[in-house]
Amino acid sequence: MVKADAYGLGAARVGPALRDAGCRHFFVAHPAEGVTLRAAIGPGPVIAVLNGFAPGADGDAELLPVLNGLPDVEAHAAAARRRGRATPAILHLDTGMSRLGLDVREQEAVAADPSRLDGLDLRWLMTHLACADEPEHPLNAAQAARFAAVCARLPAGPPRSVANSSGMFLGPAFASDLARPGCALYGINPTPGRPNPMRQVVRLDAPVLQVREIAPGDTVGYGATWTAERPSRVATVAAGYADGYLRALSGRASGDFAGQSVPLIGRVSMDLIAFDVTDAPGIVPGGAICLIGPDNTPDAVAARAGTIGYEVLTSLGNRYRREYRAT
Ligand SMILES: *Cc1c(COP(=O)(O)O)cnc(C)c1O
Numbered sequence: 001m002v003k004a005d006a007y008g009l010g011a012a013r014v015g016p017a018l019r020d021a022g023c024r025h026f027f028v029a030h031p032a033e034g035v036t037l038r039a040a041i042g043p044g045p046v047i048a049v050l051n052g053f054a055p056g057a058d059g060d061a062e063l064l065p066v067l068n069g070l071p072d073v074e075a076h077a078a079a080a081r082r083r084g085r086a087t088p089a090i091l092h093l094d095t096g097m098s099r100l101g102l103d104v105r106e107q108e109a110v111a112a113d114p115s116r117l118d119g120l121d122l123r124w125l126m127t128h129l130a131c132a133d134e135p136e137h138p139l140n141a142a143q144a145a146r147f148a149a150v151c152a153r154l155p156a157g158p159p160r161s162v163a164n165s166s167g168m169f170l171g172p173a174f175a176s177d178l179a180r181p182g183c184a185l186y187g188i189n190p191t192p193g194r195p196n197p198m199r200q201v202v203r204l205d206a207p208v209l210q211v212r213e214i215a216p217g218d219t220v221g222y223g224a225t226w227t228a229e230r231p232s233r234v235a236t237v238a239a240g241y242a243d244g245y246l247r248a249l250s251g252r253a254s255g256d257f258a259g260q261s262v263p264l265i266g267r268v269s270m271d272l273i274a275f276d277v278t279d280a281p282g283i284v285p286g287g288a289i290c291l292i293g294p295d296n297t298p299d300a301v302a303a304r305a306g307t308i309g310y311e312v313l314t315s316l317g318n319r320y321r322r323e324y325r326a327t
Pocket of ligand 1: 001003050128163164165166180181182183184
């Protein structure tokens with residue numbers, strides 16, 4: 001899953017790395033993402049487009065449309081018949097998200113008259129789990145059962161695709177022919193509440209621009225929300241909400257410097273944040289404070305902002321210098 005620019009990490013670099021590691025099936029959300037990805041990874045691997053696209057709208061990028069409703073099925077089947085050539089596609093069956101995918105009535109219509117699928121070369125039948133990150137949630141088993149039931153009523157043949165990252169940890173009932181992991185590839189914990197089985201892949205360091213001494217009673221940042229209670233050293237760091245360092249982290253996060261945690265103080269501004277580095281004398285201008293890293297994972301940062309690691313990664317801005325390292 002490399003939608004949203006590979007969860008904010010850069011699909012142009014992540015895509016080829018996954019291809020070189022053996023990935024043969026890629027998913028994006030928008031057709032334009034698919035076109036860009038095709039240029040990055042070249043011909044060969046499948047690139048499926050979750051949001052679908054109109055027949056022919058993929059140019060020569062050879063994208064695989066996900067059909068999310070009967071109108072999509074009809075449009076692609078009609079185009080295939082016009083061209084006299086079967087159209088490869090993925091049929092998405094909604095089993096509990098009520099988001100995209102053929103709904104129950106549409107599934108019924110196709111099961112009653114499978115000729116509606118004529119002209120389509122269905123490569124996969126897919127569904128998407130709503131609660132895979134909550135293993136005990138009853139909707140998981142219900143979705144697996146509904147998917148099995150509807151697949152059994154459709155023309156036999158296509159392999160199936162069910163699990164996202166968390167779904168891959170739900171057990172054999174959720175195994176299918178093709179999993180669609182996203183967050184786990186990028187170090188987010190697919191098993192919330194249990195130890196993260198994945199390695200961290202993202203590190204974000206931001207430069208210290210200045211360090212200043214302030215006196216008791218002095219305040220820091222917009223709204224003067226933080227007041228020094230002792231003579232303090234304040235490090236001003238070049239990152240802000242315009243860089244995806246969420247404003248909701250104001251007064252709630254910390255940075256790391258050589259294994260030492262330093263508290264974020266005051267509000268996050270657009271381009272700057274401040275840390276109380278009174279107890280970290282090693283922090284000096286020209287140095288860097290780690291905002292996301294092994295001791296400050298995307299999940300942990302997200303929890304402090306009241307969100308999820310996905311949002312932290314996909315918010316990462318485009319002013320950072322990005323380095324991609326083989327491990
Ligand atoms: C985003 C997405 C995934 C990947 O989900 P993760 O939780 O990141 O693994 C899989 N399938 C669909 C349909 C998606 O939209």
